[in-house]
Amino acid sequence: xxxxxxxxxxxxxxxxxxxxxCAASGFTFSTYGMHWVRQAPGKGLEWVAVISYDGSDKYYxxxxxxxxxxxxxxxxxxxxxxxxxxxxxxxxVYYCAKFIAGSGYMHWGQGTLVTVSS
Amino acid sequence: DIQMTQSxxxxxxxxxxxxxxxxxxxxxxxxxxxxxxxxxxxxPDLLIYAATSLxxxxxxxxxxxxxxxxxxxxxxxxxxxxxxxxxCQQTYSIPLTFGGGTKVEIx
Numbered sequence: 001x002x003x004x005x006x007x008x009x010x011x012x013x014x015x016x017x018x019x020x021x022c023a024a025s026g027f028t029f030s031t032y033g034m035h036w037v038r039q040a041p042g043k044g045l046e047w048v049a050v051i052s053y054d055g056s057d058k059y060y061x062x063x064x065x066x067x068x069x070x071x072x073x074x075x076x077x078x079x080x081x082x083x084x085x086x087x088x089x090x091x092x093v094y095y096c097a098k099f100i101a102g103s104g105y106m107h108w109g110q111g112t113l114v115t116v117s118s
Numbered sequence: 119d120i121q122m123t124q125s126x127x128x129x130x131x132x133x134x135x136x137x138x139x140x141x142x143x144x145x146x147x148x149x150x151x152x153x154x155x156x157x158x159x160x161x162p163d164l165l166i167y168a169a170t171s172l173x174x175x176x177x178x179x180x181x182x183x184x185x186x187x188x189x190x191x192x193x194x195x196x197x198x199x200x201x202x203x204x205x206c207q208q209t210y211s212i213p214l215t216f217g218g219g220t221k222v223e224i225x
Contacts, residue, residue, distance in 0.1 A: 035214075045154075045162065045205055047214040059212045062119075095161055102168055104152035104209060108161035 002026040002107045004096050009112030012086055022079040022096030022109055030054070030074035033099045036081050038092035039111075046092070049081065050099070064090075086116045120144050120208050124217030130225040137193040139220045141206035146186045150210035153182055153191045156219075157202045165204075166191065196222075 008020040022034070036048040049060045049070040058070050069082040079096050093113050097105040121144040131137050141151065149169040154162035164173045166182035169189055179194040193200055201224055206217040 044219045045156075045207075045216040047216065050212065050214075061213050101209075102150075103171075103173075104164055104167045104207060105154070105162070106164050106173070108163075111161055 002098065004098065004107055004109035006094065006096055006109040006112040009094065009114045011115045011117060013118050014087060014116055016086055017082070017084045018086060018114060020081040020083065020094055020096075020112060020114070022081075024077045024079065024096075024098070027098070029072075029077040033101075034070075034072060034079045035097045035099050035105065036070060036079075037095045037097055037105070037108075038090075039095070040089075040092040043092075048094070051079070083114070086114075088116050090114060091116050119213055120147060120211060120215055122206055122208055122215050122217040124204075124206055124220050126220060127218060128221040128223060130223045131196050132225045133196055133198055135196045135225075137196055137200075137222060139191040139204055139206075139222075141184075141189040141191070141217050143187045143189075143208055143210075147208045147210035149185050150208055151182075151184070151189050152207045152209060153180075154205045154207065155200075155202045156205065162205065193222075198224075 003025045005023045035050045051058050051070045067085045071080045093111040095111045096109045098107040123142045125140050151169045153166040156162040170182045181192045183190045203219045203221045
């Protein structure tokens, strides 16, 4: 069955960096676009970034553009989110999600909590 | 960017009641609209995709309708396990955007 397992979250000071990982299994990772979605405590869902199946195309929310970088390693079935210059407002649970065109996010990870605080 | 507006933001309902949640897009998104259910501490689950298609395994009491800019999620007869927060999402264009959510609580 499809599994997405995020890791790398934690407490980090403002201005520092963190890299999240999402290990995928149970499907052919290299054939799907993958997304990051976040949810601040007590708030709604916010789309963060997308990467195409082969890594050639990447798009970001304005709120993270220039600070976050999405990438993938298809040989390791792993998705990444490099987060630099972190701000308090980046505090959230970060989910990776498998996207199927025309069908949305059929599979999500369990989420990893990032807390940006001094 | 396409703005998604959900209403109401919360509602109280009893088991067995019919519930409707509305989602409006700031411009036409055809049928590129999905609905998710989220329970506390859990990742969202896909309920409806392409505005009207029921995701496999989702009970038939859930249904979706609409196209263009106006969409509705209907729960025909609320069950205890349906108390959760519901989100709409447009996948017509990047940035993909979600509605603000509708929390369905027990009356």
